[in-house]
Amino acid sequence: MQIITTHRNTDFDGFASVIAGTIIYPDAIPILPKALNPNVKAFLSIHKDLFGTRTVNEIDLTHVKRLIVVDTCKWSRLEKMKSLRENKNLEIFLWDHHENKSDLNPIWICQERIGANITLMIREIKKQKILLTPMQATLFLTGLYEDTGNLSFPSSTAEDAYAAGYLLENKADLNILSTFLQPAYGEKQKNILFEMLKTARRTKIDSYAVSINIMQIAGHISNLSLVVNMYRDILNVDAAFGIFVHKDHEKCIVIGRSSVEDINVGSIMRSMGGGGHPGAGSAMIKSVNPSALNDWLLELLKGNQQSSVLISDLMSYPVFSVTSDTSMSDVADVLKEKGCTGLPIVDGEKLVGVISRRDFKKIRKSSQLQSPVKAFMNTRNITIDPGKSPMEAARIMVKYDIGRLPVVKDDKIIGIMSRSDAMLYFYDLLPD
Numbered sequence: 185m186q187i188i189t190t191h192r193n194t195d196f197d198g199f200a201s202v203i204a205g206t207i208i209y210p211d212a213i214p215i216l217p218k219a220l221n222p223n224v225k226a227f228l229s230i231h232k233d234l235f236g237t238r239t240v241n242e243i244d245l246t247h248v249k250r251l252i253v254v255d256t257c258k259w260s261r262l263e264k265m266k267s268l269r270e271n272k273n274l275e276i277f278l279w280d281h282h283e284n285k286s287d288l289n290p291i292w293i294c295q296e297r298i299g300a301n302i303t304l305m306i307r308e309i310k311k312q313k314i315l316l317t318p319m320q321a322t323l324f325l326t327g328l329y330e331d332t333g334n335l336s337f338p339s340s341t342a343e344d345a346y347a348a349g350y351l352l353e354n355k356a357d358l359n360i361l362s363t364f365l366q367p368a369y370g371e372k373q374k375n376i377l378f379e380m381l382k383t384a385r386r387t388k389i390d391s392y393a394v395s396i397n398i399m400q401i402a403g404h405i406s407n408l409s410l411v412v413n414m415y416r417d418i419l420n421v422d423a424a425f426g427i428f429v430h431k432d433h434e435k436c437i438v439i440g441r442s443s444v445e446d447i448n449v450g451s452i453m454r455s456m457g458g459g460g461h462p463g464a465g466s467a468m469i470k471s472v473n474p475s476a477l478n479d480w481l482l483e484l485l486k487g488n489q490q491s492s493v494l495i496s497d498l499m500s501y502p503v504f505s506v507t508s509d510t511s512m513s514d515v516a517d518v519l520k521e522k523g524c525t526g527l528p529i530v531d532g533e534k535l536v537g538v539i540s541r542r543d544f545k546k547i548r549k550s551s552q553l554q555s556p557v558k559a560f561m562n563t564r565n566i567t568i569d570p571g572k573s574p575m576e577a578a579r580i581m582v583k584y585d586i587g588r589l590p591v592v593k594d595d596k597i598i599g600i601m602s603r604s605d606a607m608l609y610f611y612d613l614l615p616d
């Protein structure tokens with residue numbers, strides 16, 4: 185068995201490097217420490233099953249033949265790996281961008297002083313011409329930006345910048361990235377926010393409160409999206425848009441934030457030539473009159489309401505299910521055969537529980553594999569109605585920390601909404 189892991193209090197660079205490792209070493213199992221930094225934790229709460237990471241408790245360390253360590257070079261920073269240190273036959277591979285001397289005694293090493301560890305691994309991924317998904321590219325860029333302070337820290341190198349370019353080419357999504365990185369709110373941002381608040385106006389569009397604000401700005405100002413977000417919060421409107429006019433560059437940047445599913449900022453921004461996801465997005469428009477932009481936005485907002493995507497468009501079906509008297513070992517076979525991470529338990533036509541791979545951890549002795557699934561299943565039965573929105577599904581998944589939601593209509597289960605189904609929507613991968 186090969187495992188790949190990183191340091192405790194894992195940051196995005198460490199986490200991204202672990203996932204990049206699973207691309208470079210397809211047989212390696214990604215192991216994450218329990219102690220994660222808060223940004224990574226928030227990211228994982230909605231992306232968890234998509235990366236298949238495990239904790240050290242879920243594997244048997246005595247079977248490990250190769251340990252791949254990324255973004256650190258010290259035993260002391262690894263979580264619960266002490267027993268491996270005694271193993272004289274263990275092969276250790278090391279990828280690290282810190283200049284400290286390693287005590288891991290690796291047989292293979294790639295250690296260079298560079299802005300982010302992920303940059304080293306992207307070098308290899310590029311060399312092997314491996315294709316990245318937008319989600320992987322987004323995660324890798326988040327790691328790269330976090331460790332290089334958006335390429336502004338003195339430790340950043342040209343190769344980090346090229347790697348960032350490569351990830352953008354591979355469709356890394358800056359809107360998603362900025363939701364997970366702690367954004368910077370400084371003096372410039374504060375002044376703009378105060379100016380915006382002084383001139384704030386709200387309008388009603390259908391039943392929603394919306395505010396559009398036109399602001400003149402000079403020079404480059406970072407994190408305007410954060411300003412718009414705070415502006416929306418303070419005004420307490422459902423959606424807010426800032427039209428930022430760069431006089432000297434003859435361009436306008438439109439940034440939008442929405443907290444209601446009926447106002448899909450991503451699709452509005454796409455109509456303006458930009459992009460984003462349902463809650464946040466932006467567009468840049470050259471040589472245009474800002475008040476014309478204001479009118480255009482209003483028109484798009486009025487026409488935006490009808491085309492929202494529903495759970496019934498995204499859910500997977502038919503639903504594979506088992507009855508509550510099925511043995512755990514049979515359940516394990518079904519999960520393996522169908523390649524899914526969980527199953528609803530249905531008696532007659534009624535949903536009585538849900539079993540997931542995680543529940544198998546409750547098994548202490550092998551005889552329990554013959555027990556019926558009802559002894560181990562989760563009976564909270566959190567479900568969703570097919571007429572609800574993907575945003576609502578994501579909220580429920582994060583709140584209850586579950587990756588699969590049974591879709592129930594008239595007491596009958598008609599589909600399953602998984603994290604990956606929701607992600608297809610958030611990453612805009614749906615066919616038009």
Ligand SMILES: [Mn+2]
Nearest residue numbers: 197255301331
């Ligand atoms: Mn790092």
